[in-house]
Amino acid sequence: MTILWDDPVNLIPYVIYVLQTLFAFSKVKATELTMQVHRDGKAIVAAGAREDMENNVASLHRYGLWATVGRA
Amino acid sequence: MKEPFSREGDTVVISLAEPQRDVTKQSMLLVAQIAAAGGQEAWRLSPPMYDDPLLEAEEAVKGGESGVGDIVTRLRMGEGMLDEPTLSLRESDELATLLNYCRLVLSEAQTSISEANLTPKFAEDLYNFLGYLLSSLLEALSSGLD
Numbered sequence: 001m002t003i004l005w006d007d008p009v010n011l012i013p014y015v016i017y018v019l020q021t022l023f024a025f026s027k028v029k030a031t032e033l034t035m036q037v038h039r040d041g042k043a044i045v046a047a048g049a050r051e052d053m054e055n056n057v058a059s060l061h062r063y064g065l066w067a068t069v070g071r072a
Numbered sequence: 073m074k075e076p077f078s079r080e081g082d083t084v085v086i087s088l089a090e091p092q093r094d095v096t097k098q099s100m101l102l103v104a105q106i107a108a109a110g111g112q113e114a115w116r117l118s119p120p121m122y123d124d125p126l127l128e129a130e131e132a133v134k135g136g137e138s139g140v141g142d143i144v145t146r147l148r149m150g151e152g153m154l155d156e157p158t159l160s161l162r163e164s165d166e167l168a169t170l171l172n173y174c175r176l177v178l179s180e181a182q183t184s185i186s187e188a189n190l191t192p193k194f195a196e197d198l199y200n201f202l203g204y205l206l207s208s209l210l211e212a213l214s215s216g217l218d
Contacts, residue, residue, distance in 0.1 A: 003123060009116070009179045011203065013210045014172060020214075021165065057121055061139070064116070064172040068123040 002046040002056040005066040006037045018063045019045065022056075044070075076205050077164075079212040084164040086157060088205075096171075096205060097151040099198050102190065103174045104147035106181070107140050113180035117143050117173060143173060164213055171206045175199055 004015075012034055019030035023045065036043040045067075046056050053069045060067035076092065078085045088096065107114040118140050122128045150170040153163055181195035 007116075009176050010172065011206060011210070013214065014168070014206065017168070017210050017214055054121065061119060061121075063169055064176050066116075066119050068119075069121060069127070070123045 001044045001048075001070050002053045002060070003068050003070040004033070004037050004043050004045045004060065005068070006041045007066045010065060012038065015065065018060070018065060022059050022063070075208050075211070077209045077212040079215045080158070082161055083158040084161065084209070084212045086154065086159065088154065092201075092205075093154050095198070095201065097154055099174050099178075099202060100147045100151040100170060103177045104144045106177055106190070107147070108144045110140075111177075113177045114140060116176040116180060146170060147173065161213065164209060168206060168209050168213060171202050171209065175202050175206065178202070 004019075015034045015037065016027065016030045019025050019033055020027060023030075025033070033043050033045055046053065050069065057067045057069050074087050076086070076088050078087065103114075107117055120128050121131055146166070147170055150167060153159060153167055156163075159167060178195045178199040181190050182192045182199065
């Protein structure tokens with residue numbers, strides 16, 4: 001799975017924008033996930049094959065977000 | 073006061089005053105310099121790929137590229153975008169990413185001694201200013217998303 005972690009630098013609107021742009025999430029879904037990250041410290045933003053998750057994480061890193069590939 | 077960035081159809085209009093433009097360009101070059109020098113402030117540009125330490129160690133052994141070199145190149149090229157009157161949405165997306173890179177590095181520079189003669193107070197001022205610019209750019213970019 002793809003785990004997105006909270007950090008104190010990335011602006012909430014920036015995280016919402018990146019999730020909408022990369023995963024084509026609706027604004028509502030992107031906002032929900034972003035607030036979950038903010039509240040709980042992390043959120044699972046995708047699940048699937050390891051290679052796909054590695055690609056997701058690389059894309060999130062390219063935007064400067066803190067994400068990791070986690071075990072399902 | 074006019075917003076630094078505004079949306080006009082499929083373009084983003086840049087309305088930065090000359091001093092704002094200069095400070096932003098200098099910030100991007102400064103952060104590129106810190107990252108190129110391998111400064112400790114740049115660690116956020118290359119976070120770990122896995123939450124499992126064993127997998128992360130395997131990745132390190134494989135010698136995967138950190139991507140910092142690519143970011144340095146993009147920052148050096150990206151400052152030229154600020155001379156344009158308008159940017160495409162793709163260019164604006166890249167500019168937002170670059171401004172965010174700068175904030176990631178400057179946030180670290182506020183609490184550490186830099187190799188680039190950057191004082192913590194100056195880093196904080198730049199960090200806040202770039203946050204203002206990024207917010208304006210995101211508002212322009214997001215106006216096209218649902």
